[in-house]
Amino acid sequence: MNGILLLYKQKGPTSFETIEKLKKKFNLKKVGHCGTLDPLAEGLLITLINNATKINNFVNYEKEYEIEVKFGFATETDDMEGEIIKKTTVPANLQNSIKEIIPSFIGEIEQIPPRYASIKIQGKKLYEISRQGKTIDIKPRKVFIKSIDIINCTNDTARLKVICRTGAYMRALARDLGEKLSSAATLFYLKRTRIGKFTINESFLIDNISNLKENLISINDALYEMTPVFLDDDSYKKVKNGASIGNNSKTYTGFCKLIYNDEVIAIGQIFGNTIEIKRGI
The missing domain is CATH 3.30.2350.10 (Pseudouridine synthase)
Structure with missing residues (x-):
């Protein structure tokens, strides 16, 4: 179970205390968040679940x-x-x-x-x-x-x-x-x-969540601004080994999400006709 959850952080607890409460409630292995809210602040807190913690540095929306x-x-x-x-x-x-x-x-x-x-x-x-x-x-x-x-x-x-x-x-x-x-x-x-495109109106209070999985947003959808690159079997094997691959997209610079069987398996960086692997998912 991997993805992001749009949480509503209430006044009082720290951002860390908020995600720790979620982690304990659903017995999660890894939980992170994108952007700290101070204890006196409230509002939208993008929470990263399990493998989604690996995209933390790439969710840099306004x-x-x-x-x-x-x-x-x-x-x-x-x-x-x-x-x-x-x-x-x-x-x-x-x-x-x-x-x-x-x-x-x-x-x-x-x-x-x-x-x-x-x-x-x-x-x-x-x-x-x-x-x-x-x-x-x-x-x-x-x-x-x-x-x-x-x-x-x-x-x-x-x-x-x-x-x-x-x-x-x-x-x-x-x-x-x-x-x-x-x-x-x-x-x-x-x-x-x-x-980014995620609003407070889509967020959940932890106490109101009964089924976590049905409220998760996929890693692919979380990285909605990133160029998608779809992998064949050969490219998939290279990416899993951390090797660079050829660029079959129409974009020649910036980061991209590498997709195999409808799942994001890595983040790459495009350098012209080559994609270097920056982060495995």
Whole structure:
């Protein structure tokens, strides 16, 4: 039983705790996920079941979020879990102020990850370093934000819809919006509503799943953007041995899914007329 499951992660548990609950309920061998949601966040969590854990690095679809950013204070974690470290005035006419600065956050931008993040620096997770009271220089990372739309605003809170690529932190975006307006801001609420073509409306609460298999999406369908290459018996044997094969597709660059008997058996990378095996499934 291999494939992906669209889970609805609720507020409270970590992403790891969520998939561990699923693993225990259905006695699964391997479970992973695509894109961590913080404990206070909720929404769509793509869960990888058994052999589907091997496609983790290839499910890099754009993500859509609904977030609430509260202005007037900053916290050490850039969300509501941390202690308040700064208080400021709230920008006047918040909606218009945000409209004016949105263009500077669109496209490829540099973003400094929150100090309490799971990324590794010098071999350690950043949040572990921060919890030890140590300070470390965090270099900006290039991220891509496709769009930011204002859903509504109150005197001190903006509700936004954000579409971005993998790697962008909504906590950092909230913090940076505040700083751009010479104020301070923190992420008050986050819901992930879409990853690629998969939406929150298709997701399941773990407690509501009785038959896991009937709710799984195949590895082939999970990799819907990837070029399919269909193998004959000879090519299949070469792929299973990790050998390169000829390219019979009409695509001459990028990754591809190698299919035999209607199942994805490997991920390849196309180099002109040759396909090199990158990951067996």
